[in-house]
Amino acid sequence: MIKLIASDMDGTLLNAEMQISEENVAAIRYAQSQGIEFMVATGRNRAEALPPLTQAGIECAMITLNGAQVFDKAGNSLFSAPIEQTVVQKTLALLDEHEIYYEIATNEGIYTANKEQRIENFASAIAEMMPHLTYNMAIAMSVARLDFFPIHIVEDLHELVMRDDLSVLKIICFHKEGAKRLGPVAKEIDAFGDLAVTSSGQNNIEINHRNAQKGIAVSHVANDRQIPLSEVMTIGDNLNDVSMLQAAGVSFAMGNGLPEVKEYAKYVTETNIESGVGKAIRRAIDENLA
Numbered sequence: 001m002i003k004l005i006a007s008d009m010d011g012t013l014l015n016a017e018m019q020i021s022e023e024n025v026a027a028i029r030y031a032q033s034q035g036i037e038f039m040v041a042t043g044r045n046r047a048e049a050l051p052p053l054t055q056a057g058i059e060c061a062m063i064t065l066n067g068a069q070v071f072d073k074a075g076n077s078l079f080s081a082p083i084e085q086t087v088v089q090k091t092l093a094l095l096d097e098h099e100i101y102y103e104i105a106t107n108e109g110i111y112t113a114n115k116e117q118r119i120e121n122f123a124s125a126i127a128e129m130m131p132h133l134t135y136n137m138a139i140a141m142s143v144a145r146l147d148f149f150p151i152h153i154v155e156d157l158h159e160l161v162m163r164d165d166l167s168v169l170k171i172i173c174f175h176k177e178g179a180k181r182l183g184p185v186a187k188e189i190d191a192f193g194d195l196a197v198t199s200s201g202q203n204n205i206e207i208n209h210r211n212a213q214k215g216i217a218v219s220h221v222a223n224d225r226q227i228p229l230s231e232v233m234t235i236g237d238n239l240n241d242v243s244m245l246q247a248a249g250v251s252f253a254m255g256n257g258l259p260e261v262k263e264y265a266k267y268v269t270e271t272n273i274e275s276g277v278g279k280a281i282r283r284a285i286d287e288n289l290a
Helices: 009-013 022-033 046-057 085-097 113-127 137-150 181-189 212-226 240-245 259-264 276-286
Strands: 005-006 037-041 059-065 070-071 076-080 099-105 109-112 166-175 194-199 204-209 232-236 249-255
Touching: 005 009, 005 276, 009 046, 009 232, 009 276, 022 037, 022 276, 037 212, 046 059, 059 212, 070 212, 076 212, 085 099, 085 166, 085 181, 109 113, 137 249, 181 194, 181 204, 194 240, 194 249, 212 232, 212 240, 232 240, 232 276, 240 249, 249 259, 249 276
Parallel strands: 005 037, 005 232, 037 059, 232 249
Antiparallel strands: 059 070, 070 076, 099 109, 099 166, 166 204, 194 204
């Protein structure tokens, strides 16, 4: 029987309005009534993950920044996997060489050296997730997001990461040409051997410490709860979800997920706009999937 469920957020738990549907909320409540713990496993940091959960009335543990940080229900940090300072510097130098825009997620929040580029890249990401929006609407939402989730603007990110009291948890990179420009860079970074390179969209790559992966974090939480991985269920849609789909005994890919992601999952559910998470949870419980 499933005892722990970990769900991705963007493109998975969240619908086109970036909210958790009533059907998903009801299914989560149903799971909890069966003694099953629900948690999220997201590329977002905790501050960005909280609002839709709070709006839906869901309090849960969180795996954030692709597994770089794990929090309990009360928001206490349980586990973190920062990138070593020398590796950060080496990575930023490579990104600069290839003229790739990047942001740095840290223990003190997110940093960028280019506010305008940040707005443009988030607008592109929003337009990808919500294709019914015009680009101007996506820009407006991106600006609003910046106001709601303040980001630190600095002149020199290289100088910033030299601080001994700062932990770099994730580097997220964007380029409008997508895989054409980011693919070769990802291969070079992967060759470092110290990092895990994944993606949560067509035009980005996300760089973490090799131990900061959703699958490792889910395994860490399950072990802490003394739950065998055979009794863990995971749900996701993109490449940064693959490690947790591989780790869990029961795994679901979203109907809107990438084809290659579906190959790693045991089951496929409906899309995020069809409350695929809720349907997967009820199916897994009612059919006692394994």
